[in-house]
Amino acid sequence: MAGQASGAHLASMLASMNLSPEIVQRMMRDPTLRQTVGSNVNSILGRGDSQQGSNLAGSFESMRQSALHAKAIHLLVLRQTFLGTDPEHSVENLEHLQRIGIFEMLVRKRHKGTYLLCRIISKPTHHLSIDVAVEDPDAGTSMLAIYHYPFTLNCSINEVDELFPIGAIIALREPYYKFASRGDVPMIRVDAASDIIFLDPHSELARQVSWTTGDTVDTPSYPTTPEGWKNRGNGFFKRKQWLCAAMAYSDGLKLAPSHHLLLLNRSQAYLHLHWYNSAAHDAESVLSMHLDDSVINVKAAVRSANAYYGSAMYRDVLRVAGLHPGNADVQTTSSKAKERLQETVTGVYKWDSIYSGSRGPASRPDIASFQGSVEVVTPPHGRRGLFVTRNVKAGELLLVSKPIVSYYPEDNPEFQHELFTCFNFLTDKLGNRCDYALIDLLVQRLWDDPNAAKTIQALYSGSDLPASTIYPFAPIPTRPLSHPRTPCVDIDIKRVERVASHNTHDIEDDMKAVKWMGRHDMAVGVYELPSFCNHSCLPSATKVFFGDVIVMRAARDLSRGEEVTSYYRPGTKPYNDRARDLNRVWGFTCDCCICLADRADGQAALSLRARVYDEPAPSTLSSAQQRVAELLSSYVDTRERRLCGVKPELYFAYHHLAMAFMTSRATGWRENAVEAFMNALDVIGMVITDRSTSGPLPSSSATLPVDTARFPAFPRICPSVIVQVASLLESMGQRARAANWLKVGVWGEC
Incomplete structure (x- = not known):
């Protein structure tokens, strides 16, 4: 069988080179070529037996121990990567794809129309990507590198072990096979985390196959009751491992979908993850049960109100508060929501307190966004931009914009032991940790927020990748996450990378710039309305930051229909520098x-x-x-x-x-x-x-x-x-x- 497989692969490989059938047939008759491929194809393409899988798993364990030792003795960690290589993502449903094996995959190719069924056979290593060894049912083995998986950039190795446990069966939609950056060993690379589908071992798809190396591997033991999953989740929660906690509660809910404590606890875990959409749904589910337990009802109301507040759905906060007039915590959140609504409608803010409150590190002021007399328009024969809808005076407030996501160097607790470099082919620039982390943050935001995903689809992402959504758009109804592992939308990682590369704003603060630059990192954010402003070295609007909030005012009197411009590069820089960067x-x-x-x-x-x-x-x-x-x-x-x-x-x-x-x-x-x-x-x-x-x-x-x-x-x-x-x-x-x-x-x- 091995010889037949090697011959079949050789014929397929030669045919893929656009060689004529006659030449392929002649080369297939060459015994030297057949012998060479037969002796090397297993090692090159991951064809093997259980021993090969064990060897690969052993290599991963060695790398893992080396990384843990380096961290224990506080060695400087060097993290390097590239952005702007235009990674792809899959939008196909799994049932519409055909299964492919590792042995059938070709290097430097994304295998459209297929999925790879595999299981994890090693503990993961975590440097920048999450790397694990996987095998397919035919004992084909490969390294799998996963980038931009939610909440893993700063997580501990113990959390990674829980997220990617040995024995987990996964389906990779339209997998990309390539050579590793160092060496000639092929590997599977996943840039869009939504391409990974974790399968229940008892699912029909998993039960349809048998594994050459055996149907079971040394998997961790898991609870078998809702109460056991709740206790497991609580353990993660106490260690502030929010994603692991949410996963444990979700696995318990598979056994008991109406378990109010699991729903309530998962809601709180989602709040810590800033997945407010799903947090609100879980809390509302508990409230809809009308339980005869005042403590549970109070917790559910508080979490519901906090979730709506976090997602800027202030009127829903007031609705919840109206249903729970005696709940002090809900009423406190309601009072804040009334202030935010007033800010949204009037544009009147307490600037003194906002300024003083934004002086601390990693400041994210608790205020509402405001859209004044401005709108996004694409003029006939013109470029899309932000324009005033009436005559405005110099100094008039045009907008206040909270970020879609923001990043501060202080968000990275291990910065003192890390040197992070990131070359971006889109900007032709060597960047820092912030450039990579911002993409992770966008993926995390989109995971639970389809409307944020539509906003990203509307932003500029390069002249060769037009916006796929017309802006403004009507908000769409949002459904909760079915499981923390499964996002609400397919993550268009190519667009996310491009939006981050072309629309990032440096969070400007003269008092903190020197400190941040001393860490070789910067505070950055991605914003909605400010991203629609076109550039001018002498802009028609001023831009000031209060923490990570952008405030824009008219720099001069503007007539109705006049464009609101900002600067992408400061006009105080010499012309040659500005022109080159733009x-x-x-x-x-x-x-x-x-x-x-x-x-x-x-x-x-x-x-x-x-x-x-x-x-x-x-x-x-x-x-x-x-x-x-x-x-x-x-x-x-x-x-x-x-x-x-x-x-x-x-x-x-x-x-x-x-x-x-x-x-x-x-x-x-x-x-x-x-x-x-x-x-x-x-x-x-x-x-x-x-x-x-x-x-x-x-x-x-x-x-x-x-x-x-x-x-x-x-x-x-x-x-x-x-x-x-x-x-x-x-x-x-x-x-x-x-x-x-x-x-x-x-x-x-x-």
Whole structure:
């Protein structure tokens, strides 16, 4: 049989090379070729017996012990991977696929129209992917590498053991077979976790096959009663292994679908996983039983309210609260829900408390999103974007956006023992842990949230992968998870990777940037409405972060139908850097007024500014003055520059000059420093109406010394300069002027 199988595979392999039948037949008659394939095909393609499976399992155990030892002695863990290879996923139902064996699979191929039935024969190893050894019913063996499985990036090896136990029977939809990145041993790679279907050993599909190596393997022992599964789940819950707990409760519910304690406990586990849709369903199921147990009813009501609150379904929180007026915890959640509804409708927020509350590490403010007078539109013969629906004034609130997902370096408890590098072929950039983790977080969010999946389908994912959903869309009814292992939707991992690559926002916070960068990682998020904003180096909206929440306001007066733009790369960077990044990642050339003005100045001027931008700060007053003069000479009085009105590189030169005056303490240094700081604000678009530093105020003492009809082009870099101006004026005895400049700072921040 082995010889027949080898011959059959050889014929199939040669035919797949597009060779003619005559050539295939001639090569099949060659005894040397047949002997070579017959002696090597087993080792190459995983054809073997129980001994080969044992050898593979032994190799995995050796790797596992090495990894555990390295962690025990706190060795630095190096994690490396690639993104942007356009991984595929399956959307086919298992019953529509044909079974394939490992021996029949071809390397570098995704086997469309098939599924691989296999079982796990080794304990897993966990470095970045989850790696296990598997065998098919014909004793074909292979390594299986699983990427982006929910909640496994930071989990312990004990949790991985529970998620992928020895003996588990799985079906892999349309498996992808490839060579491992190191070596020439083939392996199966799964990028979309929804392609993995765990089968009950007693299911019809599992019972239809017999295993060459024996029908049983050394599997862990499991409970046989609902109570036993509940106790098992509670053990995981106490160890904060939420996914394992939810799985145990779900397995118990297979035996007793109406077991209220299992439903109640699973609801709480789902809350910890942020799977609010299924958490609410489980809690509501318990409430619908109308049990004569006040403690159970109180817990169910609280969990139901918390689930609706977490999913921003605030009116459902009020509905639950109305049914349970005596439940104090529910009423507390209801009070918060009323505040969130008010924020959603009015756009009125308690900014002081939000700001102070967002100063801590990994801040995720508890506020609601708000959509002001803006909408997503695709104009005729134009590009899709965000536009205002009426005339708005400068400073008016346009939107408040909570992230679909957000990541902080502080979310990784093992960061001090890890070096994570991630090269992204979509952006041609070497990234950090955040780039990979964000994809994991999106998969976790989509697992239980079909509406979030539709949002992802609507976002930009590259010019060659159009949006598959029209935005906005009507929310769809959501069903709960049938089991924590089975997502509500098929995970389109290719689109998820692309959306994360093209729509990620750096969570900007000057107070934390240095600390984060010291860890070689960044705080990032993916957002809904802000992701529809097109780029401009001189955007029509300002963007400020409160923790991981984006707040956007009109940067100037906008007319109805005018586009709301944001920046993908800061306009304060030199033109060559901006143009390279925008073209490399998003594939376009920016034609905003700054870019048009820069190009009009000529390449020599652009090269000079890029050189000066990369130079260290000047160390003397004369060198600071020389730098200002050098940069001033690079700007040409063109029509494009006059329309633009800003010269970003000069901002930094004037800032350095002001600091040099303050350090020199030369005669008139305060006045000169104030003038330099005001020049810095002027070249980034702040219109200063009163530059005086002494004498009577030119108008009412309450009048601000700037034109408040237009914000500066880059408001985030203004506050420190404004405070410096106010401080210098105070030291000169100009208290009224100092007070007015501090009011300018408040105006700019609000």
